[in-house]
Amino acid sequence: MQTNQRRAFLKTFSAAAVGGLAAGSGLASLNAFAADAKIKPGADSALIVVDVQNCFIPGGTLPVDKGDEVVPVINKIATVFENVVMTQDWHTPDHASFASAYSGKKPFETTKLSYGNQVLWPDHCVQGTEDAALHKDLKIPQAELIIRKGFHKDMDSYSAFLEADGKTSTGLAGYLQQRKIKTVFVTGLATDFCVAWTAMDARKLGFNVYVVEDATRGIDLNGSVAKAWADMKAKGVKRIQSGDIAA
Ligand code: VGL
Ligand code: ZN
Numbered sequence: 443m444q445t446n447q448r449r450a451f452l453k454t455f456s457a458a459a460v461g462g463l464a465a466g467s468g469l470a471s472l473n474a475f476a477a478d479a480k481i482k483p484g485a486d487s488a489l490i491v492v493d494v495q496n497c498f499i500p501g502g503t504l505p506v507d508k509g510d511e512v513v514p515v516i517n518k519i520a521t522v523f524e525n526v527v528m529t530q531d532w533h534t535p536d537h538a539s540f541a542s543a544y545s546g547k548k549p550f551e552t553t554k555l556s557y558g559n560q561v562l563w564p565d566h567c568v569q570g571t572e573d574a575a576l577h578k579d580l581k582i583p584q585a586e587l588i589i590r591k592g593f594h595k596d597m598d599s600y601s602a603f604l605e606a607d608g609k610t611s612t613g614l615a616g617y618l619q620q621r622k623i624k625t626v627f628v629t630g631l632a633t634d635f636c637v638a639w640t641a642m643d644a645r646k647l648g649f650n651v652y653v654v655e656d657a658t659r660g661i662d663l664n665g666s667v668a669k670a671w672a673d674m675k676a677k678g679v680k681r682i683q684s685g686d687i688a689a
Contacts, residue, residue: 480686480687480688480689481652481682481686481687481688482522482687482688483522483523483524483625483627483687483688484524484625485524485525486622486623486624486625487523487524487525487623487624487625487626487627488523488525488526488527488618488621488623488625488626488627489516489519489520489523489525489526489527489626489627489629490526490527490528490529490602490626490627490628490629490630490640490644491516491520491526491527491528491529491580491582491585491629491630492528492529492602492628492629492630492631492636492637492640493529493530493531493567493630493631493632493636494509494512494513494516494528494576494577494580494630494631495530495531495567495573495574495575495576495577495631496572496573496574496575496576496577497531497566497567497573497574498531498566498567498631498632499577502566502573503564503565503566503567503573504563504564504566504567504661506631506632506659506660506661507659507662508659509631509632509659510577511659512629512630512631512656512657512658512659513577513579513580514579515629515654515656515657515684516580516582516629516630516657517579517580517581517582518684518689519627519629519654519657519684519687520581520582520584520585521689522687522688522689523584523627524584525586525621525623526582526584526585526586527585527586527587527588527589527602527614527617527618528576528580528582528585528587528588528589529588529589529590529591529602529630529636529640530567530574530576530588530589530590530591531566531567531574531590531591531592531636532567532569532574532590532591532592532593533566533567533568533569533574533592533593534568534569534593534594534595535565535568535569536595537565537568537592537595537598538555538560538595538596538597538598539560539561539562539563539592539598540562540563540564540565540566541562541563541564542564542565544562547562548562549562549563549564550562550563550663555596555597555606556596556607557597557606557607557608558606560598560606561663567592569593576588587614587617589602589612589613589614589617591605591612592605594610597610599612600635600636600638600639600640601636601639601640601642601643602614602636602640602643603615603640603643603644603647604643615647618649623649624649624650625649625650625651625652626641626644626649626650626651626652627652627653627654627687628640628641628644628651628652628653628654628658629653629654629657629658630657630658631658631659632658632659632660632661633653633655633658633659633660633661633667633670633671634660634661634662634663634666634667634669634670635661635666635670637653637658637670638653638670638671638673638674641653641674641677641679642673642674642677642679644679645677645678645679646677651678651679651680652679652680652681652682653674653679653680653681653682654682654683654684654687655681655682655683656683656684656685657684
């Protein structure tokens with residue numbers, strides 16, 4: 443094809459992509475052909491805003507570097523979503539994921555629990571505290587559901603879908619399935635823990651999954667951010683930027 447023909451083809455093709463297809467299966471690959479085609483979340487898409495709570499923001503108990511920077515990005519993309527779900531890490535005092543629950547353990551060391559390895563964290567996101575509240579600048583009034591996780595004292599839950607035993611359900615999959623949601627866009631904190639585990643479980647449960655990179659920030663323990671992206675890629679999670687979503 444000659445350049446001008448090719449341009450004309452791309453133009454038609456991208457218009458068809460934007461107009462004719464709901465966000466989802468085909469669009470990421472179509473983007474390879476039509477650079478100006480943006481992803482348009484439809485009625486069967488949901489934005490998942492993971493753990494944008496004071497605890498994970500600088501000044502909180504388990505601060506993620508630049509965690510506050512995700513707030514305006516998430517507020518902006520949320521305006522194009524009909525469906526938004528938010529999560530809150532919601533631990534008991536003396537939670538099994540807290541280093542303070544063990545004598546001789548320090549934060550960021552690990553221990554073995556019944557379900558496997560557990561990173562031990564500073565006390566964070568304790569139920570009902572201001573530290574566990576959602577960030578005050580989140581402006582997503584249409585959010586339909588706030589799902590809390592990590593509330594079983596003896597078990598952590600990075601994922602918004604399944605607790606750390608990989609079996610106990612939070613109910614989120616059932617909620618999304620009953621609402622006929624097929625595609626989820628995952629944002630929030632932290633990239634390498636709750637965002638990655640949520641995205642990978644969503645794939646396992648059959649959802650089409652995007653992670654919006656600039657709407658996340660990571661904790662990064664020993665290269666865990668790079669590992670999380672590699673693991674997510676291997677599971678079929680699609681990595682995009684907020685600018686790839688139609689405004
Ligand atoms: C998280 C560590 C411990 C997260 C929650 O939201 O990524 N990370 N609890
Ligand atoms: Zn936690």
